[in-house]
Amino acid sequence: MKAFAELLDRLVLTPQRNAKIRLLADYFVTAPDPDRGYALAAIAGTLSLATVKPAMIRDLLLERMDEVLFRYSYDYVGDLAETVSLVWEPPEGVVPDDIPLGDAIETLQTTGRANVRSIVRDMLDRLDTSARFAFLKLVTGGLRIGVSAKLAKQALAEMGSKDVTEIETLWHGLAPPYLPLFQWLAGEADRPVLSTPAVFHSVMLATPVGEGDLDGLDPKDFAAEWKWDGIRVQLANIGGTRRLYSRSGDEISSAFPDVLEAADFSGVIDGELLVGGTARTNRATRTFSDLQQRLNRKTVSHKMLDEYPAFIRAYDVLFSGETDVRAEDFLARRAMLGDLVERASPQHFDLSPLVPFSSWEELDQLRSEPPDPVIEGIMLKRLDSPYTAGRAKGPWFKWKRAAYNVDAVLMYAQRGHGKRSSYYSDFTFGVWTEIDGMETLVPVGKAYFGFTDAELEILDRFVRDNTTERFGPVRAVRAEPDFGFVLEVAFEGLNRSTRHKSGVAMRFPRIARLRQDKLPHEADRLATLQAMIESKS
Amino acid sequence: MKPDALLYPAPKGLYCEIGDFYIDPVQPVDRALITHGHSDHARSGHGQVLATRETLDIMRIRYGEGFCGTSQAVALGETITVNGVEVRFHPAGHVLGSAQISVMAKGTRIVVSGDYKRRRDPTCLAFEPVPCDVFITEATFGLPVFHHPDDRAEMQKLLTSLKQFPERTHVVGAYALGKAQRVIALLREQGYDEPIYIHGALQKLCDYYRSEGIDLGEIRPATLAADDKQDFAGTVVIGPPAAFADRWARRFVDPLAIFASGWMMIRQRAKQRGVELPLVISDHCDWPELTRTIREIGTSQVWVTHGREEALVRWCELEGIAARPLHLVGYDDEGE
Numbered sequence: 066m067k068a069f070a071e072l073l074d075r076l077v078l079t080p081q082r083n084a085k086i087r088l089l090a091d092y093f094v095t096a097p098d099p100d101r102g103y104a105l106a107a108i109a110g111t112l113s114l115a116t117v118k119p120a121m122i123r124d125l126l127l128e129r130m131d132e133v134l135f136r137y138s139y140d141y142v143g144d145l146a147e148t149v150s151l152v153w154e155p156p157e158g159v160v161p162d163d164i165p166l167g168d169a170i171e172t173l174q175t176t177g178r179a180n181v182r183s184i185v186r187d188m189l190d191r192l193d194t195s196a197r198f199a200f201l202k203l204v205t206g207g208l209r210i211g212v213s214a215k216l217a218k219q220a221l222a223e224m225g226s227k228d229v230t231e232i233e234t235l236w237h238g239l240a241p242p243y244l245p246l247f248q249w250l251a252g253e254a255d256r257p258v259l260s261t262p263a264v265f266h267s268v269m270l271a272t273p274v275g276e277g278d279l280d281g282l283d284p285k286d287f288a289a290e291w292k293w294d295g296i297r298v299q300l301a302n303i304g305g306t307r308r309l310y311s312r313s314g315d316e317i318s319s320a321f322p323d324v325l326e327a328a329d330f331s332g333v334i335d336g337e338l339l340v341g342g343t344a345r346t347n348r349a350t351r352t353f354s355d356l357q358q359r360l361n362r363k364t365v366s367h368k369m370l371d372e373y374p375a376f377i378r379a380y381d382v383l384f385s386g387e388t389d390v391r392a393e394d395f396l397a398r399r400a401m402l403g404d405l406v407e408r409a410s411p412q413h414f415d416l417s418p419l420v421p422f423s424s425w426e427e428l429d430q431l432r433s434e435p436p437d438p439v440i441e442g443i444m445l446k447r448l449d450s451p452y453t454a455g456r457a458k459g460p461w462f463k464w465k466r467a468a469y470n471v472d473a474v475l476m477y478a479q480r481g482h483g484k485r486s487s488y489y490s491d492f493t494f495g496v497w498t499e500i501d502g503m504e505t506l507v508p509v510g511k512a513y514f515g516f517t518d519a520e521l522e523i524l525d526r527f528v529r530d531n532t533t534e535r536f537g538p539v540r541a542v543r544a545e546p547d548f549g550f551v552l553e554v555a556f557e558g559l560n561r562s563t564r565h566k567s568g569v570a571m572r573f574p575r576i577a578r579l580r581q582d583k584l585p586h587e588a589d590r591l592a593t594l595q596a597m598i599e600s601k602s
Numbered sequence: 603m604k605p606d607a608l609l610y611p612a613p614k615g616l617y618c619e620i621g622d623f624y625i626d627p628v629q630p631v632d633r634a635l636i637t638h639g640h641s642d643h644a645r646s647g648h649g650q651v652l653a654t655r656e657t658l659d660i661m662r663i664r665y666g667e668g669f670c671g672t673s674q675a676v677a678l679g680e681t682i683t684v685n686g687v688e689v690r691f692h693p694a695g696h697v698l699g700s701a702q703i704s705v706m707a708k709g710t711r712i713v714v715s716g717d718y719k720r721r722r723d724p725t726c727l728a729f730e731p732v733p734c735d736v737f738i739t740e741a742t743f744g745l746p747v748f749h750h751p752d753d754r755a756e757m758q759k760l761l762t763s764l765k766q767f768p769e770r771t772h773v774v775g776a777y778a779l780g781k782a783q784r785v786i787a788l789l790r791e792q793g794y795d796e797p798i799y800i801h802g803a804l805q806k807l808c809d810y811y812r813s814e815g816i817d818l819g820e821i822r823p824a825t826l827a828a829d830d831k832q833d834f835a836g837t838v839v840i841g842p843p844a845a846f847a848d849r850w851a852r853r854f855v856d857p858l859a860i861f862a863s864g865w866m867m868i869r870q871r872a873k874q875r876g877v878e879l880p881l882v883i884s885d886h887c888d889w890p891e892l893t894r895t896i897r898e899i900g901t902s903q904v905w906v907t908h909g910r911e912e913a914l915v916r917w918c919e920l921e922g923i924a925a926r927p928l929h930l931v932g933y934d935d936e937g938e
Contacts, residue, residue: 141910
């Protein structure tokens with residue numbers, strides 16, 4: 066457990082993606098089986114462990130600690146698992162050794178309810194501080210370390226010098242502690258053969274249309290479709306097993322029982338998950354904010370199903386029945402998909418329509434002024450392209466509509482990490498609104514990229530020279546109607562938010578330009594942003 | 603006599619009326635006894651200063667020759683008399699030159715520990731328990747959450763990271779007096795023999811430690827010869843903690859932020875400061891050391907100067923030891 070605990074400690078504090086991958090990959094190489102498999106499961110969220118209530122942990126501690134001293138400690142640290150891990154003192158004579166992670170998990174999985182208390186106490190006695198913390202986070206189910214399943218898979222790919230799509234393809238057919246997977250990655254065994262059907266197949270990705278990318282390409286070789294603002298999903302129904310995956314291979318079936326139930330065809334399709342009505346029922350597609358109501362749920366109420374009906378706008382097929390059709394060209398696959406959707410539930414499936422066009426100029430025009438507010442651009446697909454996993458440049462392009470822009474005022478800045486640890490590089494900005502008759506800035510977002518190194522120097526200097534207050538690593542800066550720093554912020558969309566004071570949350574905000582030519586009072590108002598939300602719904 | 607009559611907290615610091623002197627006063631006074639050289643304990647501008655030779659040297663380095671009117675070096679274990687009060691200095695194990703000060707009059711002895719720790723430190727003498735009627739202790743880490751781990755294991759974390767991320771500059775924040783030199787000495791003990799680079803603010807104190815016979819190995823200033831950041835890839839650079847948030851740190855390639863401090867025990871503290879690799883290395887006692895020391899000295903009364911007084915006072919109550927907080931102001935609670 067010690068090595069796992071050290072890994073967690075490092076991951077929590079490491080901001081860089083590549084550094085996280087290296088820490089994970091190094092751990093996977095050095096840790097033995099089955100520990101590393103259970104560690105992987107804990108990080109990727111596939112570990113099933115009956116959880117222990119925090120109250121029990123607290124009780125165990127108070128068996129041997131003064132309650133007042135515990136309260137002082139807990140108040141100071143603020144996190145129960147961390148407090149207990151720090152104040153726990155084994156009885157006289159018990160020297161901490163190390164319990165292998167696999168042993169600890171297997172013991173807990175086979176322990177009956179009645180014995181949990183004494184098993185947990187015994188383990189707390191035998192582990193050292195950092196391992197106790199990891200153990201407590203595991204058993205209370207609160208392992209939050211800023212590492213996604215996707216990142217863990219990337220680390221596995223790194224460890225075995227494989228492509229991450231290979232890991233993703235295997236992922237759902239395997240289970241903790243992933244022995245065949247690690248044996249394969251370590252070069253000690255062949256690639257695991259899967260017995261479970263309906264596994265995830267890596268999706269085909271598009272590259273953005275860059276300057277000059279379309280020059281020399283013939284519009285006749287491509288089909289165009291609208292790019293809808295939902296989430297990319299893969300729906301599989303093989304041998305009666307139905308699964309819904311996000312584009313990174315995370316299973317999201319439990320949040321969409323309505324869609325799964327309606328999937329009475331056999332095969333694997335690729336499409337956009339949306340909320341609202343299908344084109345076949347002649348009702349409108351609803352916004353991403355509405356779709357968000359349905360995401361990340363373990364269970365869905367009837368009310369949710371009624372108010373936010375989900376459907377799939379299908380755009381490709383990977384398996385027709387049990388036949389792999391990925392090698393067929395786009396048009397052949399689309400014909401098969403058309404047949405399949407035609408026979409499927411009209412409320413839950415429609416076919417992504419093709420957008421007719423004859424020149425790139427015409428398409429550019431369509432892209433900039435799409436006919437539906439839930440469209441965020443155009444997809445371009447080569448007619449002769451097979452379905453290939455990954456992001457190859459050429460067969461598929463995405464051409465997004467222009468970003469939204471507003472002028473906002475810099476309000477707070479936070480120091481960055483790693484390369485940027487000596488720069489104020491995370492910027493919170495706000496727009497004007499009237500509160501109690503006073504013109505006030507309310508924060509509407511935070512951005513930490515979009516600027517050049519030279520622009521960062523300018524921003525950093527402004528922050529250091531105009532700090533009004535400090536809160537740890539955060540500085541408030543002067544932001545007055547006639548003095549401050551105006552930023553042009555670009556973003557992909559706006560959602561309503563109950564978490565932000567302003568009531569709006571930006572998607573994918575970044576600093577587009579420094580507007581030193583403007584004064585703060587010339588920046589945009591909250592009403593402008595609110596109107597942008599209104600016009601979408 | 604009653605201990606309160608011998609020593610009591612006054613606005614300028616702990617005051618001994620009979621001897622007419624202060625211990626670690628926070629404002630200029632006529633006569634000051636100083637436990638150690640950290641700037642919140644050793645301030646400039648006093649009339650007469652009594653301290654160990656090392657502490658006086660350190661004050662001279664930090665404040666210049668005129669740091670006080672007159673100074674008197676007191677040897678450890680030597681008994682001197684100040685206006686009839688018997689005063690003795692004993693090692694405190696905190697930083698080079700640090701001492702506890704024992705004050706005795708009419709059969710009552712009070713020991714002012716200053717800042718102290720109990721674990722081995724290659725850069726200073728070990729703490730020496732002194733029997734007394736009242737033990738005045740600090741409580742910087744006076745909460746049961748503080749269990750400082752073995753410092754050798756902490757240094758191994760740094761050495762492992764150097765192997766794991768050889769392209770990054772490992773920048774270690776460490777206080778200029780004591781902590782920085784201890785980190786260097788510990789690294790040397792672990793067999794690290796590459797040159798260690800230091801911030802200019804550390805130069806004089808490192809030179810002084812070496813002149814006192816403490817082996818710090820090869821130390822180089824962390825200045826750029828040319829404009830080549832690659833010079834520092836894979837090296838260890840040590841500087842005062844604040845320097846790494848400053849523009850100074852921009853000379854390093856992809857810095858990996860490390861902080862050597864007892865506060866690093868708490869994850870949120872590390873996270874707030876943007877520390878990637880916390881090293882729990884403290885020049886103060888952790889909770890078990892504080893409580894063990896109080897038991898070992900066998901004193902009947904404990905006064906707590908600064909830090910987390912309430913928890914230590916509570917512990918003393920539970921142990922049946924009379925204890926009270928002194929509520930002294932002016933000592934840096936975050937001091938490390």
